[in-house]
Amino acid sequence: MKATVVDGVEIGINLPALTVRFTRERLVRYAGASTDFNPIHYSEHFARQVGLPGVIAHGMLSMGTALRVVTNWVGDPSRVISYAVRFTRPVVVPDDADGVEVEFGGSVSAIDGSLVTVSIEAISDGQKVLGAARAEVDLGVRVPHRDRET
């Protein structure tokens, strides 16, 4: 049996946070890896033409990176049974060496038997870039926890 994180899982606990820099290099990599070649993710020309302040990160890059908070914590990515986000604000990635910093965090927001819901936050430049971001993981064994407040 794989080790699980069941011990100490309680509503409200925070998962270890993750800070990542999105650079243009990262966007190029993600474009190639994902096959999302929308030019707003690499071309200032196209981004500005459609009214964006500049080249923006793929929403799916933010979504995929954010899930690392959960998979790092749970250890086994196959435990993830659902994952949903809203893309609330574009992450503008400047054309320089530093790019832009995005901070990802998560906390346990619900427990139901072996199912644990993690609410995820993604903050860039002081603003939330993902909304209603939740991943559901099945830890495989019932999670003992205190009764929720009624």
Place this chain on the structure above:
Amino acid sequence: MAITEAHAGRRYPPCDPYEVSAAKIVEFATALGDDSPRYRGESPMAPPTFAAVISARAWDQLFSDPELGISLERVVHGDQRFTFMRPLHAGDVVIATIAIDKVRVRSGSELISTTVDIVSRDGEPICIAQATFAHARGAPA
């Protein structure tokens, strides 16, 4: 042509079978900055959001449908939901099929809600990927 509410319910033919490879998995994990050993080695699993790589083929069908008149650079992802029945592994051969669930026409843009069903070649359900895309209408040429 332009997308309208009447396009809700449109279902596209299944995409060609896609074989998940160890090389593509490691490329994708690296793009996410994820060095987990689960995504490397001889028989890796794919990161959960690898389902977007497979969905992308189906999304492209939508974006390139001349009847809908969509310009890719005017598309932004509004929301995304994945329901995973089982993880993807190197060697899986999967088929994606997309349908338009709903179209909401607003002043200046359309919101297009879609579902991509990802199944094995034997029809085993693997993932449901639901997305809403916002398409900004450009000025008439």
